[in-house]
Amino acid sequence: MAVENSNTLLPTSAPRFPTYHTAADLSPQSRILCEILATAPVHEVEARLASTGGQPENEIIQQVLKHSYNTPSAAAKFFRWSSVPRKHTGYSWNLMVDLLGKNSLFEPMWDAIRSMKQESLLSLTTFVSVFENYCVAGRFDEAVMTFDVMERYGIQPDIIAVNSLLSAMCREDNRTSKALEFFEKIKAKIPPDADSYAILLEGWEKEGNVAKAKNTFGEMVIRVGWSPQYLFAYDAFLNTLVRGLQADEAIKFLQVMKGKNCLPGLRFFSNALDIFVKQNDSAHAIMLWEIMVGNGLVPTLIMYNTMIGLLSGNNDINTAFRLLDEMVFYGSFPDSLTYNMIFACLIKNKKVYEVGKFFVEMVKNEWPPTPPNFAAAIKMLFEGDDPEMAIDIWKYMVKNNISPRDDSANEVLLGLCELGRLSDIKRFAEKMIDERIIIYESTMTKTKNVFYKEGRSARESYDQILKKWKTSHL
Structure with a gap:
C-alpha cells in the first residue's frame, strides 16, 4: 500500500x-x-x-x-x-x-x-477530514478541488458534503468570502438547505460583515423560507446586526420573526443583552426585553441582573423597580447583586426617602447592602437631612457585625460633625475605638475643628477622644 x-x-x-x-x-x-x-x-x-x-x-x-x-x-x-x-x-x-x-x-x-x-x-467522512485539513493549512483551492474529485472516487457529493466544506472554510479567520465563492458555484447543482445559510451567517457574524449577512439572510428567506428550526441562522444574523451597531435593524427583524413565529432562542437574547450593556444602550435593551418576555421566554437571574445593572447605570430607576417586582413571577429571585445595584442607583441619585425605604426591604429579604453601599448610603443620608436613618443603618451594621465597617464609621462621625452634635460624636467615636474600628486621621482633624470651635469644655472632650485614639494605635 x-x-x-x-x-x-x-x-x-x-x-x-x-x-x-x-x-x-x-x-x-x-x-x-x-x-x-x-x-x-x-x-x-x-x-x-x-x-x-x-x-x-x-x-x-x-x-x-x-x-x-x-x-x-x-x-x-x-x-x-x-x-x-x-x-x-x-x-x-x-x-x-x-x-x-x-x-x-x-x-x-x-x-x-x-x-x-x-x-x-x-466514505464521506474521509473527504470531510480532507476538507478540514486543507482549510486549516490555508489551502482552500485544494479543498475545493477535493470536493470536485469526490465523484471520481465513488463518493457522490451531496448537501452534507457541501455544508462540510463550507463549515471548514468558515471556521478559519476571514475566509467566509472564500466559502461564498464555492457556495455560489455549487448552489445551482446542489440546492442549499438552511444549514448552508446558517454556516455562512455564522461566518459573517464572526467577521462582523453586516452587509454580507443581510444579503445571505435575504437569499435564505427566499430559498428555504421561514421555520422555527432555523434558530442558529437567525441567532447569527441578529447577532451580526447588534454587534454592527444596527440595533434598530435587529429590532425590526425581530418583529418580523415574531410575526412568522420564528423568534430566536434565549441564547440570542442573552448575548444581545450583553452587547447592549457593553454599548450602554438601555433604550434598545428595553425593546429587546419586551419582545423576549412578551413572547413567553423566561429570563434567567443573570439576565435580570444584567438588565437591572444597565438600567441602574443609566438612572432608569422606575424600569429597574418594575423588573425587580416582576422577577418572582418568572421564577427568578433577586439576590445581593440585584438589590445592591438598585440601592447604589438610589444613593447616586440622592433619593433620600427611597434609600431608607429600600434599605428596610433589603434587610427584610435578608440581602443587606455591601460595605461600600453602607458607607455611601450613610454619607448621602447625612447630606440629605435624614441623619436618623443614617444612624439606624450604622446600628444595623454594628448589631449584625458587618465588616469591614471602617468607611461607614468615618461617614457617621463626619456627618455628625456637619450637624455639630458633639455629644453624639464623642459617644460614637469612643465606642468605635473600643471596637478596634479605624478612625482616619482626616476624620480626627475634622472632629478637632468642630470641637475646638465650641470652647474649653469641648476641647477637653476632644482631647479625651484623641488620647483614646492614639492609645489604640500603640
Whole structure:
C-alpha cells in the first residue's frame, strides 16, 4: 500500500495533538505501542513493534493512531506493520488519512486515499477530514478541488458534503468570502438547505460583515423560507446586526420573526443583552426585553441582573423597580447583586426617602447592602437631612457585625460633625475605638475643628477622644 514509503514523513518538532501521556483510558498494550512510536528512532520502529509479540486488534490499532498524531512517520510504519495479516477497517484508514492531513502531509494522504479506493473503504467522512485539513493549512483551492474529485472516487457529493466544506472554510479567520465563492458555484447543482445559510451567517457574524449577512439572510428567506428550526441562522444574523451597531435593524427583524413565529432562542437574547450593556444602550435593551418576555421566554437571574445593572447605570430607576417586582413571577429571585445595584442607583441619585425605604426591604429579604453601599448610603443620608436613618443603618451594621465597617464609621462621625452634635460624636467615636474600628486621621482633624470651635469644655472632650485614639494605635 502507498503509505509504506513513509521515509519522507517527518515527526513534528513539538507535540501539537493529544498524546498517550494524558490519556487515562488507554489499554496497557496501546500505551506500550504509543511509547514505542513516540520514543523509538524511525528506522527502529518496526523492529521494536515486532518485539512486542502478537499483532494488535483493530480497537488497539485505533487507540494507538488517535494518540500518535505528533509522530506521523512512526504512525505510518505502525499502520503498515499492523496491517499484516489482517486488513485495516475503514475507521482505521480514516484515522490515518486525518493524521497525515493534520500534519500537512498531503501527498501521502492522497496515497492513502487511493489505497482506500482500491479496498472500497472510502466514505464521506474521509473527504470531510480532507476538507478540514486543507482549510486549516490555508489551502482552500485544494479543498475545493477535493470536493470536485469526490465523484471520481465513488463518493457522490451531496448537501452534507457541501455544508462540510463550507463549515471548514468558515471556521478559519476571514475566509467566509472564500466559502461564498464555492457556495455560489455549487448552489445551482446542489440546492442549499438552511444549514448552508446558517454556516455562512455564522461566518459573517464572526467577521462582523453586516452587509454580507443581510444579503445571505435575504437569499435564505427566499430559498428555504421561514421555520422555527432555523434558530442558529437567525441567532447569527441578529447577532451580526447588534454587534454592527444596527440595533434598530435587529429590532425590526425581530418583529418580523415574531410575526412568522420564528423568534430566536434565549441564547440570542442573552448575548444581545450583553452587547447592549457593553454599548450602554438601555433604550434598545428595553425593546429587546419586551419582545423576549412578551413572547413567553423566561429570563434567567443573570439576565435580570444584567438588565437591572444597565438600567441602574443609566438612572432608569422606575424600569429597574418594575423588573425587580416582576422577577418572582418568572421564577427568578433577586439576590445581593440585584438589590445592591438598585440601592447604589438610589444613593447616586440622592433619593433620600427611597434609600431608607429600600434599605428596610433589603434587610427584610435578608440581602443587606455591601460595605461600600453602607458607607455611601450613610454619607448621602447625612447630606440629605435624614441623619436618623443614617444612624439606624450604622446600628444595623454594628448589631449584625458587618465588616469591614471602617468607611461607614468615618461617614457617621463626619456627618455628625456637619450637624455639630458633639455629644453624639464623642459617644460614637469612643465606642468605635473600643471596637478596634479605624478612625482616619482626616476624620480626627475634622472632629478637632468642630470641637475646638465650641470652647474649653469641648476641647477637653476632644482631647479625651484623641488620647483614646492614639492609645489604640500603640
